Amino acid sequence: MNKKIESQGLWFEELTVGLVIQHDIKHTVLESENEDFCLKTHNPQPLHLDPKFAATTVFGQRIVNSLLTLSLAVGVSVRDTTLGTTVANLGFEETTFPNPVFLDDTLSFETEVVDSRASSSRPETGIVTFEHRVFNQMGNLVCRCRRNALMHRRPSTQKPVGGTDV
Template structure:
């Protein structure tokens, strides 16, 4: 009788056995395909608070009933960062579990109405573009439009477009990539202006001062958050993100990081948490031009740097004005790890 658990016997069995694969190759995607992702999840207050607490997002309206009611919420709502991460996490098994570089995300949008705990999140993605990678024959490039929906109402709760490199079953010939032209030497303004506070009027005043001085409104945030097993492994699992980059140390041993790495939305949310601690956020409107520049792993510390790009008194309520930011997350070696532009309504001091 064969003992299948004998180490030599089992090693032979592993060599003969076929692996049942997860995820899809580039060839599986065609423009116009609509993918409905299972299983979806129910957005819970526990999941929301775990995400916010671990990424230092401490806006009281998402934690306390009295602060929520002061902002016309019925109760503390689901935070947009958790909603975004959950929407993307659900898609990973179908879209990007095979690996490949996350090239960017843009047009991240939310409804004006708050989303509350207990809402079921169903997610679908449409393939909007496929292309050959000019520099990596073993990959193709795929873009998807993803929508997270409330199945009861049909309302879109979170939507965005993201682009990934996706492994091919069979490499193809490429031109090796175009030669990049040398850019002119970058120049920075001689002066950086820091807002005096975190209200809308403070950002308006800082922009006016910067314009008069030919300066930029740019500053760094003091807090840092060192990545640990919770942020690197537990948080992506809570959003059903099955990517091996976050869970499989054996698979990642020969990768540039040498181990598992932080889910990009954890890095992003941590940097945004640092930034929001220095402002009076009223409502998140959306994000554009998001890029992840290098990996973040256990032991790395995430910091944040902010530029204020524009402020306009055109918000949907009298309590706030609209401000557009660029946020850059960086590590302990001052290397950028994430960047993106963000539009938010910022509370007015007069209210």
């Protein structure tokens, strides 16, 4: 059975070390989505939910749940990197949140390929390490994480973008 792979993402061969993708999507974090995220993840942290409590903290106001920020970092990247071309997410490492995200901050996103290697056990795949970075509207880094993904190699029937028949 032949399976056609629909893709907007990049194949393993296209994800070369040093490639930096500035994602077009910008996202303003709303109070309602922060509250919904906390509710759905069973996180009652008052730093995210209670304005009176948050006003007494070092931040002086509520901060956005950091895992919402991380989820956005990965989610926004999918269309430009792994949509239809990934086998599996292998894990995260070196995740940091150097600055807080506040309600109504507008976030921008970029992804860099920082490592890439062929899979020794699955010749039709390769392992790519992405570094996702998120910035607030002032250009401050608010999230950085490295993600390892098992990626499909380009199928032999798939021509490179702009490629021609030989």
